[in-house]
Amino acid sequence: MSEQEPVLPSFVVAGMPMYNEEETIGTVVTTALRHVDAVICIDDGSSDSSARIAEACGAIVYRHRSNRGYGAALKTLFIKAREMDATALVVLDSDGQHEAADIPKLLKPIQSGEADFAIGSRFINGGGGTDMPAYRRLGIKVITAASNLSSDLGIKDTQSGFRAFSSRALDRLRFDSEGMELSLEMLEDAREKQLSIIEVPTVIRYDVPKGSNFTAVSHGFTVLTWAMLSLSQKKPLLVLGLPGMGLLATGAAMGMNAAQGVTTQLDSIVGPGLSAVWIGVLGLSLMATGLVLQSARGFLRHLLVREFGLD
Numbered sequence: 001m002s003e004q005e006p007v008l009p010s011f012v013v014a015g016m017p018m019y020n021e022e023e024t025i026g027t028v029v030t031t032a033l034r035h036v037d038a039v040i041c042i043d044d045g046s047s048d049s050s051a052r053i054a055e056a057c058g059a060i061v062y063r064h065r066s067n068r069g070y071g072a073a074l075k076t077l078f079i080k081a082r083e084m085d086a087t088a089l090v091v092l093d094s095d096g097q098h099e100a101a102d103i104p105k106l107l108k109p110i111q112s113g114e115a116d117f118a119i120g121s122r123f124i125n126g127g128g129g130t131d132m133p134a135y136r137r138l139g140i141k142v143i144t145a146a147s148n149l150s151s152d153l154g155i156k157d158t159q160s161g162f163r164a165f166s167s168r169a170l171d172r173l174r175f176d177s178e179g180m181e182l183s184l185e186m187l188e189d190a191r192e193k194q195l196s197i198i199e200v201p202t203v204i205r206y207d208v209p210k211g212s213n214f215t216a217v218s219h220g221f222t223v224l225t226w227a228m229l230s231l232s233q234k235k236p237l238l239v240l241g242l243p244g245m246g247l248l249a250t251g252a253a254m255g256m257n258a259a260q261g262v263t264t265q266l267d268s269i270v271g272p273g274l275s276a277v278w279i280g281v282l283g284l285s286l287m288a289t290g291l292v293l294q295s296a297r298g299f300l301r302h303l304l305v306r307e308f309g310l311d
Contacts, residue, residue, distance in 0.1 A: 012107065013086040015040040016094040017073030018061075022048045023209045024096040029057040031100035035107075036090065040080050042073040050094075070161075071175065071182035082170050090164045096208040098162045106164040106200050115198035116169040117190050119155065120162030126201030127157070133206070153191055155199065159183055162202055169195050250279055 014036040018025060025041070032039050039059040043051040045067035055061050062076055074091065081089045088110050092098040102120060109115040122129045123144075129137070144158045161183070165173070172193045175185045190197055 010087050010111070011038075011085060012036045012088045012090070013038050013040055013081050013084060014090045014092065014100075014103065015042070015077040015081060016092055017042050017044055017070055017077065018046060018050050018054065018094040019044045019067060019073075020046045020048045020050060021094040022046075022050045022053055025050050025094050026053045026057045028092070028094055028096055028100065029054050029059045032090075032092065032103065033058055035100060035103040038084065040077060040084075041094065042076045042080075044068055044070075044073045071177045071185075074182060075175070078170060078173070085167075086170065087167050088164060089170055090162075092162050097204050097206065099203060099205070102162070102200075102202045103164075105202070106162065109198050109200065110164050110166045114196070116166040116195040117197045118164040119157060119197065119199045120160050120202035120204075121155075121157035121199035122160065122202065122204055123156040124199050124201050127203060129204045129206060132204075136206075153187060153197065155187060155197065157199065158187060160202075160204070162204070250283070 012035075014032040016028065016032075016039075018041045021028075029039050029041065039054075041051070041054040041059045041061045043054075043061055043063045045064050051061045051063060060080075062080060064072065064076070077091065078089070088107055090103050090106055092100070092103075098120065106118050106120055109118050121127045122132070123140075140157070140159045144155065169190065172195060173186060173189055175182050175189055177185045187197070
């Protein structure tokens with residue numbers, strides 16, 4: 001009878017970026033410790049008593065000297081979780097928006113081996129957001145649509161910060177962003193490294209003392225810009241070619257309209273005629289750029305596959 005490999009004990013860590021959350025951090029740490037083996041807080045340059053309260057409630061606190069951003073805090077969190085040999089990591093917000101009672105639901109597909117990356121989703125059956133502002137819901141939908149065009153993942157809630165990771169994901173995931181755009185970069189990196197992703201229904205609260213309203217607009221623009229840049233790199237013909245075609249058609253229509261007014265006074269023709277020219281030229285430029293980038297991307301992919309066996 002062959003010997004079986006020893007089963008390593010489970011060690012689950014909950015982690016949270018933290019910035020001036022003294023009103024809520026104690027409750028979040030205390031409730032999270034009911035479901036995990038350890039809680040790590042990354043104090044991202046707080047000027048209040050957040051770190052002291054978190055430590056008093058049982059969390060392990062690591063400090064950034066200045067406020068570096070959500071992505072930077074998450075990088076530190078991943079490093080510390082790997083150093084602790086965590087078998088799973090759950091990330092949640094320190095402002096109380098996420099229900100610690102949902103941690104076991106998020107961990108279930110990770111611990112069963114069903115997935116490497118679990119997302120607490122507001123937009124699948126069973127999920128939701130209490131008192132979610134309409135503008136926030138619309139913004140999340142727009143960002144998610146742009147992200148899914150780029151990655152083809154079909155994730156319903158790309159902006160949820162309530163996430164769980166297997167030890168495999170902890171070892172493989174790497175990201176560069178230090179702002180909120182990291183939420184999308186992480187998904188794309190997981191896809192490229194063939195990590196399985198699953199969404200788990202969860203409810204997120206917006207009636208907490210601070211929430212994240214103060215960063216909602218800047219967060220949205222930053223993440224949407226990152227999503228569109230990523231999309232333009234992967235599908236340049238879609239991002240540049242289609243708008244270019246639309247501008248070319250607009251310029252042509254304006255040019256025809258200007259031509260029909262040849263019998264009118266010259267000064268009434270010059271304005272529309274010049275507009276038609278520059279709009280048409282802009283459209284042609286965008287179409288040409290999209291075609292060139294699409295061709296270059298296809299050529300590079302072919303070269304990598306042929307010469308290096310990479311895809």
